[in-house]
Amino acid sequence: MKRYLILIFCVLLFNSCGKFLEEFSQDLAYAENCTDLDEILIGNGYMEQPLYFAEASVYGNGYYPYIHVMDDDVMMTIFKKDGTRDVINHMTSFKNFYDWSDQLTINPKTGEEWEDKDWEKIYSHIAYLNVIIAHVKKFTHDSVEIRNRIEGEARFLRGAYYYLLVNLYANPYVKETASSDMGVPLNLTEDIMDEYYKRNSMEECYQVIVEDLKSAADKLKGVTRPTIYRVNELAVRILLSRVYLYMGEWQLALDECQKALALEGVELMDLNSFAGSEERPYVLDVKNPEIVFTQGYSATPVFYKDIDYFMICSFACSDELISLYRYFDDQEVKDLRLNAFFEIHGDEQYKVSKVMEKVYDCFVIRSVELYLNKAEAEAMLDKAEAVQTIKTLLYNRFEGGIPNIDGLKGKDLVSFIRDERRRELCFEAHRWFDLRRYAVSPKYPEKKSIRHTTYDINGVLEGDYVLKPYGEDPAWVLPIPGYEIVYNQGNLVDNPQRVERKLE
Numbered sequence: 001m002k003r004y005l006i007l008i009f010c011v012l013l014f015n016s017c018g019k020f021l022e023e024f025s026q027d028l029a030y031a032e033n034c035t036d037l038d039e040i041l042i043g044n045g046y047m048e049q050p051l052y053f054a055e056a057s058v059y060g061n062g063y064y065p066y067i068h069v070m071d072d073d074v075m076m077t078i079f080k081k082d083g084t085r086d087v088i089n090h091m092t093s094f095k096n097f098y099d100w101s102d103q104l105t106i107n108p109k110t111g112e113e114w115e116d117k118d119w120e121k122i123y124s125h126i127a128y129l130n131v132i133i134a135h136v137k138k139f140t141h142d143s144v145e146i147r148n149r150i151e152g153e154a155r156f157l158r159g160a161y162y163y164l165l166v167n168l169y170a171n172p173y174v175k176e177t178a179s180s181d182m183g184v185p186l187n188l189t190e191d192i193m194d195e196y197y198k199r200n201s202m203e204e205c206y207q208v209i210v211e212d213l214k215s216a217a218d219k220l221k222g223v224t225r226p227t228i229y230r231v232n233e234l235a236v237r238i239l240l241s242r243v244y245l246y247m248g249e250w251q252l253a254l255d256e257c258q259k260a261l262a263l264e265g266v267e268l269m270d271l272n273s274f275a276g277s278e279e280r281p282y283v284l285d286v287k288n289p290e291i292v293f294t295q296g297y298s299a300t301p302v303f304y305k306d307i308d309y310f311m312i313c314s315f316a317c318s319d320e321l322i323s324l325y326r327y328f329d330d331q332e333v334k335d336l337r338l339n340a341f342f343e344i345h346g347d348e349q350y351k352v353s354k355v356m357e358k359v360y361d362c363f364v365i366r367s368v369e370l371y372l373n374k375a376e377a378e379a380m381l382d383k384a385e386a387v388q389t390i391k392t393l394l395y396n397r398f399e400g401g402i403p404n405i406d407g408l409k410g411k412d413l414v415s416f417i418r419d420e421r422r423r424e425l426c427f428e429a430h431r432w433f434d435l436r437r438y439a440v441s442p443k444y445p446e447k448k449s450i451r452h453t454t455y456d457i458n459g460v461l462e463g464d465y466v467l468k469p470y471g472e473d474p475a476w477v478l479p480i481p482g483y484e485i486v487y488n489q490g491n492l493v494d495n496p497q498r499v500e501r502k503l504e
């Protein structure tokens with residue numbers, strides 16, 4: 001049997017001048033069949049997943065946990081065991097993100113500086129995936145089906161990781177300027193290039209994302225998902241429909257939704273039959289039939305620790321978010337998600353109790369998103385079917401009937417669908433990205449400022465910080481890590497300098 005030697009750098013990025021190519025951690029993996037490649041895929045292609053619950057932090061644990069504290073679904077608050085707001089347990093690691101500070105890399109309590117590990121980790125995954133994609137075709141002694149599955153999973157993950165990178169470290173996609181807007185550096189080869197890398201255009205980045213996902217969908221046809229921690233065709237098509245929405249390609253998004261609906265595994269959980277219990281307190285658990293795929297870590301349990309046990313908590317769900325679940329109370333219908341997704345403590349403050357441990361809030365794909373994506377695409381195309389599509393979801397989320405939306409159309413219908421997306425997908429790493437893409441939407445653009453009340457490290461009320469609407473404030477985009485700028489000698493252009501924010 002022919003034996004292939006595959007050299008994999010555990011901390012590889014893409015150029016010999018970058019930090020990740022310092023030769024301090026190399027791993028030789030000898031792969032002689034697809035079983036060996038599959039082990040590399042599981043161990044290094046997919047996100048690291050904890051064997052037990054581990055706290056996510058900006059210091060290396062988890063994946064981009066800060067995404068849950070930058071948007072308008074969160075508020076900083078303080079609790080004491082009796083429920084009054086007198087004492088604060090600061091999540092100091094995340095305060096700068098909550099405040100959209102220009103000093104993201106400085107711990108406000110200790111002054112300690114940290115390095116952005118997400119850039120490094122995601123590009124490290126991509127490096128492994130490049131090796132798998134390049135070599136899987138060589139193992140002709142394995143069946144075509146096995147080779148297709150491995151390549152399909154690898155291409156899905158690479159497309160997904162670039163989707164994350166461009167939405168964290170670059171501006172949202174605008175078709176008219178995509179060819180000149182800066183995206184992120186693309187590395188699509190397993191070869192080590194002795195050169196400095198630059199940022200590719202947004203057009204080039206999204207082209208790679210779409211091509212990888214389309215290829216993954218084709219190669220995963222007929223593949224049965226063995227577990228929710230391995231991807232299948234349904235997950236690929238749901239993510240691809242989301243990417244098309246980000247691009248403003250409504251018809252392409254709708255086409256993907258139609259293809260996904262024809263697949264097995266598209267189920268909705270009727271919350272009328274869900275009642276939390278000690279055995280199953282979280283609605284998004286491994287038994288939920290809506291879970292199509294998940295990987296990574298969960299951050300929200302860190303932000304919303306059990307107040308009765310830990311006594312104090314520093315973040316709560318924003319009043320604005322909670323009010324959305326009560327919006328239709330006058331119609332004598334009840335949104336069941338308010339009790340299924342949240343727990344109330346103290347004086348009407350809610351904490352997230354939606355997802356925990358084995359379903360990961362940093363990356364989860366649910367079949368419910370398929371209906372939201374389809375309804376949005378249909379509404380943007382002025383198709384009357386959009387109302388019925390969103391009703392399918394509402395029937396599984398409300399008690400006593402559903403809200404009357406039959407008269408909605410045009411911008412009003414799109415606004416309702418966006419609110420429904422916010423209600424349904426909160427704290428699943430969607431809202432921050434959604435706010436950015438709404439601001440540049442080619443149809444019914446919606447820009448929004450966010451106000452965050454903040455406390456200092458001693459629990460003393462400081463005041464409010466305001467994030468101006470997208471286009472007026474550079475904090476809607478994360479800075480590329482400084483170490484990567486330095487090692488590329490300025491060839492890797494950073495995002496605009498964040499501004500010093502003043503209290504209001």
